Amino acid sequence: AQKVTQAQTEISVVEKEDVTLDCVYETRDTTYYLFWYKQPPSGELVFLIRRNSFDEQNEISGRYSWNFQKSTSSFNFTITASQVVDSAVYFCALSGVSSNTGKLIFGQGTTLQVKP
Amino acid sequence: EPEVTQTPSHQVTQMGQEVILRCVPISNHLYFYWYRQILGQKVEFLVSFYNNEISEKSEIFDDQFSVERPDGSNFTLKIRSTKLEDSAMYFCASGTAPDTQYFGPGTRLTVL
Numbered sequence: 169a170q171k172v173t174q175a176q177t178e179i180s181v182v183e184k185e186d187v188t189l190d191c192v193y194e195t196r197d198t199t200y201y202l203f204w205y206k207q208p209p210s211g212e213l214v215f216l217i218r219r220n221s222f223d224e225q226n227e228i229s230g231r232y233s234w235n236f237q238k239s240t241s242s243f244n245f246t247i248t249a250s251q252v253v254d255s256a257v258y259f260c261a262l263s264g265v266s267s268n269t270g271k272l273i274f275g276q277g278t279t280l281q282v283k284p
Numbered sequence: 285e286p287e288v289t290q291t292p293s294h295q296v297t298q299m300g301q302e303v304i305l306r307c308v309p310i311s312n313h314l315y316f317y318w319y320r321q322i323l324g325q326k327v328e329f330l331v332s333f334y335n336n337e338i339s340e341k342s343e344i345f346d347d348q349f350s351v352e353r354p355d356g357s358n359f360t361l362k363i364r365s366t367k368l369e370d371s372a373m374y375f376c377a378s379g380t381a382p383d384t385q386y387f388g389p390g391t392r393l394t395v396l
Contacts, residue, residue: 201383211373213327213387220383259327263383269332269340270315270382276326 170195172262174275181250182283189245189278191260197221199265202236202243203272207257216258219243250282286310288388290376296394297366305361305391309378316359317377317385318351320344327375333359366395 171194181187193202204216217227219236227234231248247254257279261272289308297303309316318330331341333351350362359378363370373392377385 205387211392212389213375215386218384261327265382267340268382269334270317270379270385271329271332271340271342272317272319272327272385273329274327 170197170262170264170273172260172273172275174258174260174278176278177276178279178281180281180283183252184249185282186246186248187250187280187282189247189258189260189280191243191245191275193241193243193260193262195262195264197264197266201263201265203261203263204234204243204245205259205261205274207259207277209256213259216245247280250280252282252284255280255282288376288378288386290374290388290391292391293389294392294394296396299368299395300365303363303366303393305363305374305376305393307359307361307376307378307388308357309359309376310386311357313378313380313386315379315382315385316351316353317379318361319375319377319387320372321375321390322369322372330361330374363393366393368395371395 173192200221202219206214233246235244257277259277260275291306316333319327321327329342331345332339348364352360373390375390376388379385
């Protein structure tokens, strides 16, 4: 079975603080993809990143960075110098190749509130 | 940039009524999906569609649900007899391959 766990339900920080959102996944697939999506208050799902299971290189995109560690089945997301506009629900998701359909399994989401 | 569109943005219906949620995927995409998100909860997979047939469906996707790609551009989700618990945001997604999905803005369905 595939599962994604985001243990942090809500996080509140003050602007300019760094914040890390945790994601732990379970899968029996050796090939899989991991994703992060942002859901702002307007409700749409905004794609942030996709990683495949063979690429453990950390990635940085502006203030965003991702730390993928297969040894701990984690794919954590860090926002550096957070801003009020970062306030949203963030979802981690998993897609295993065995299903061959691309079905995404989402975590419960972490609500990030960035206060001015 | 091409995007997935969904109509309507908000649908209100009475319990027991049929609803059809419409999606226009990105034109060269071959893989299509519906997901739902009950308010305050996580996004859940409903169904995937490829080559004019359902490729996978979840336990949620029971006989009350159906999908169709009637004309090569639209991708619809029909709920035959809505229940209160069908109230949710429904997201359509499409992709050129199973590992990449682009989401639409969602349709909020309210069942009264």
